[in-house]
Amino acid sequence: MSDHNALLTVEKISKRFSLGPLRQLVLDQCSFALEEGRLTVLIGPSGCGKSTLVNILAGYENVDSGEVRVLGAPVRGPGADRLVVFQESALFQWMTTYENIVYGPTVMRKRSKAEIHADAMRLLEKVGLTEFKDKYPNQLSGGMQRRAELARAMITNPKIMMLDEPFRGLDAMTRDLMQEYFLRLYEERKQTVLFVTSEIDEAIFLADRVLIMSNRPGHIKHVMEIDLSRPRTAEILTSTEYLKYKEESLEVLHAEAVKAFSTGSKAAADFLAGYAAQEKNLHTPR
Amino acid sequence: MTDFKTTKLQKTVLNLTLLRGVISIGALLLFWEIGSRLHFAFFASVPAPTEVIASLNKMISDGKFWKDWVASYWRVMQGFVAAQVIGIPLGLAMAMNKNFYNFMFSPLEVLRPIPPLAWVPTAIIFWPTTELSIAFVIFLGAFFTVVLNVLGGARNIDERMLRAAASFGSRKSDIFWKIVLPATLPSIFTGMAVGMGITWEVVVAAEMIAGKSGLGYFTWASYVGGNYPQIIVGMISIGVAGYLSSGLIRFIGKRATPWQRQF
Secondary structure, eight states, rough: SSOEEEEEEEEEEEEEEEEEEEEEEEEEEEEEEEEETTTTEEEOOTTTTTTHHHHHHSSOOOSSSEEEETTTOOSSOOOEEEEESSSHHHHHSSHHHHHHHHHHHHHTTOOHHHHHHHHHHHHHHHHOOGGGGSSOOSOOOHHHHHHHHHHHHTOOOSSSEEESTTTTTTOOOHHHHHHHHHHHHHHHHHOEEEEEOOOHHHHHHOEEEEEESSSBBEEEEEEEEEOOOOSSSSGGGHHHHHHHHHHHHHHHHHHHHHHHHHTTTTTHHHHHHHHHHHHHHSOOOO | OOOOHHHHHHHHOOOOOOOOHHHHHHHHHHHHHHHTTTTGGGTOOOHHHHHHHHHHHHTTHHHHHHHHHHHHHHHHHHHHEEEEEEHHHHHHHHOOOOOHHHHHHHHHHHHSSSSGGGHHHHHHHHHHSSHHHHHHHHHHHHHHHHHHHHHHHHHSHHHHHHHHHTTTTOHHIIIIIIHHHHHHHHHHHHHHHHHHHHHHHHHHHHHHOSSSSSHHHHHHHHHHHOHHHHHHHHHHHHHHHHHHHHHHHHHHHHOGGGGGOOO
16 A cells, blocks of 8 residues: 555454443454554544554454454564553663663563663663663653653564553653654654554654544544654644644544544543634644 | 751751650650559559669670570571571462462461461470470461562562563563562562561560570569569560561661662
8 A cells, every 4th residue: 555564464353341241342343554664653532442452462452353463473462573662651660770771682682781781871861861870760750751661662672662642641841852752762763663642743743654543442544644754843843734634633533523422422522622722723823 | 969958857857756755755664663663553563664774784794684585586587587488489489370379378368367376286296396396386477477478569560560571572580580579579578577576476475385595485484483673674675676676677678679769
């Protein structure tokens, strides 16, 4: 479909959760591909099954039907080729920042100690944590913890890196900063990334490609190729192309929210309120 | 890093706390002294603090008194160390392996509520020497606490951390040595500190029942011999010995788990 190789393919996966007599279809015939070396952002209304999808891709959860393949081979559980960075910090509390970062390559036993050390020091500098390398996670701020976690994931050079709303819960300013740190890391390494978010601005700012998910039961509703040049800076947020992408995605998300609203979802009501505000913003110059 | 104001504030608070402590202990001692001199109802035959201090003074230069300290400490260490050496690996193994857990949990839960002292008669019958029976009872006192603390700690490791470790392709040995063991360390030390307290309770009681030496025996012998100030000396000695032992565990624990400090 494009000149990019599909590294990971998701083929018509469905997932159902049952809680006693209650059965809830979370993912319904969901299909898409992650292209090699590209940053794909998955966006969708809250509760649409984004996190479930990430857990399935990571191999933590099974599917009821369909298949996930990495380079043609079906996924059968967690593996070092697919690394996940979660919403909340999963840094090892008993290791310093440095020890956390070298953990992955150390247990993989593929590179020498000296190589790992050099790479770790470089990444520490890239994420601005050189001075904090001997601190423990509970001595770091929320933003620092997120950066340490990004470095810890990046150093292992996974085939696919998945980030599940990694900057959620950070204040707006830290979040902007984190996005720039993240882009710098990505633009240097060009790893294959799946970035999950519920923020439209974040999605377009980061992505090569945006996948928009439907309401529950989730599937991919719309795909947008983002043709903005790299390296990107905050300035593109005011460009006309950017606004065009934003309008396009808002329209799809709005249609989804209306659908959910008519079925009485609280999240959808929140989204509609937010949408009205966003629309107003969009048409007033910054 | 702390600025002047906080330091000053901390100092004031600390001083106040200290002052209150000193006043309350002083008041208690004074009340006790007066009570026993005037033969108040409860204090009729309780020796006054001054008599206790005089007795303590005499004991300090008595070699036999220190031998009792050593005897109790030796027993505590034997039982305590045995409880750690067997209890910590057992707890960790139960946490790592579900089948082993199912196999061990019920018998442990049945044996656990039996107070260590209820084991004394069986222990005396079972073990060839009194010394070994006492060590065994002490071991039991610490053992269950240690196992349950280690088990609880290891089973409560944050699922996200285990997932993160798994996603790096960690081997089972990496998971154990680099994740489970350090994550459980704080619980291991909690178990040790609590276990140490129980150990001292048990050693004293066991020495009173079956001992020929030790601080518990010293206290009981003082009662039998009618030397009342010496009973109090024995009690205070037990308190101090227990405090020192737990203090040592806390000291080591703090240094072994530096990530728990908040600065």
